[in-house]
Amino acid sequence: MSKPTPPPLEGGRLILATIAVALATFMNVLDTSIANVAIPTISGNLGVSVDEGTWVITVFAAANAVSIPLTGWLTQRFGQVRLFVASILSFVVASWLCGIAPSLPFLLVARVIQGAVAGPLIPLSQAILLGSWPKEKSATALAFWAMTTTVGPIAGPALGGWITDSYNWSWIFYINIPVGLVASFVTWSIYRHRESETRKPPIDVVGLGLLIAWVASLQILLDKGKDLDWFNSPVIVALGVTALISFSFFLVWELTEEHPIVDLRLFKQRNFLGGTIAISVAYAVFFGNLVLLPQWMQEYLNYRSVDAGLVTAPLGIFALILSPVVGRILPRSDARVIATIAFVMFAVVFFMRSQYVIEIDTFHLVLPTLLQGIPMALFFVPLTAIILAGQPPARVPAAAGLSNFVRVFCGAVGTSIATNTWNNRTVLHHARLTEQAFAGNPVFRDSIENVQTLLHVSEPTARALFDFQLNAQAAMMGLNDIFYISAIIFIAIIPLIWITKSTTGSGGGGAAGAH
Structure with missing residues (x-):
């Protein structure tokens, strides 16, 4: 005989539980990006090259990617609450080990542990929140979840840069300790009597x-x-x-x-298939561009890492403001329509960015980033509701784990493709721009002479300045290509949304009964 599903939480317990679960999620999501800007500092302090230091990011991502899809199986064996709290506490210990690391091998081992134990946090946070809220308000629960998962990657670079510049790189890991302890204590206090049913499937x-x-x-x-x-x-x-x-x-x-160990049969469901592919491709394009933009600002616009992080930070403003609004209107709306509007707005934002020039000012950098927060709020919640719609409570952790795995993994693929494509397009534009830059061309020769006259510099210096400007222009043109292609991709994937069934009136999905 199966255990009865616990009733939804109410009042202050519901608010406190939601905050605790959100804190654990935010801690995890933040750690996926906070270390990125600190790699040069970490590498210098540990006496290794920057290339070796990037393994700090690589091993975390690999361990995390492996453990996320195991969430469903682990939940069956240990229960949602025990697994969630154990993951938080293990994450805290791993963060402490990262902070005290005296050498790169020690740090890499700690990051592998940190990435592995973090895997169940995001899928279980979805399942636990859905079980805490009344079914008719499950979209609101998903909205609160989306707020933490969208703001984390945005806040990470700025926070990581500030901590590294102002204190010590170890503190980018130490800040997880108080957050994790509070989140685990509150979660266990509220949920320990609401444990899900367990069984022992073979390994x-x-x-x-x-x-x-x-x-x-x-x-x-x-x-x-x-x-x-x-x-x-x-x-x-x-x-x-x-x-x-x-x-x-x-x-x-x-x-x-x-x-x-991973239930791939979930892909037989139309909503899971269409929703997972749509959110994963969208996230791949979004995350790939999120990595390129600060990199371009630092390399070619001479922005400091902290300033580049602050320029991308406004992305979270509308995402935070509108996520609860989406949670309220979603039960009365077709999630597919809201997600379609989001993809169209993403396309508009990336088209705006494709018009960038190397003389761009900060306002025109920030404006598309600010506006991008609107579709960020509009696509996470509806597509998550579509993915989890109709899932029985016992299958929510498996469905959430597998869909999040595909999304996170596509983010890594998107970053790699975007970085490589930008490099290739920059090389192509550089070759085209230099076709006329030879000594026998009178226009090129006059340009060099004008630079020498205006700046009172030697010919080699004038040529170096010309080459720097040419490199910057080629990089800008290559980045514009990425932005333009990104806009097209967002329009092209809209049909994926419409192969799913409507979730109107479901309150954000039949998964709301999860416990």
């Missing part, structure tokens, strides 16, 4: 091994491909072959195994 050792093999190898390939010159490197070739073979065996095994 799919083969599936787990194949999952680790293909996810880890592909994640490392994506992160290190540019540094190692992609498939000109035997290391990248070996990683690619390993990923392809292990992924192929993984698909066959998991679809035929009676107790799979």
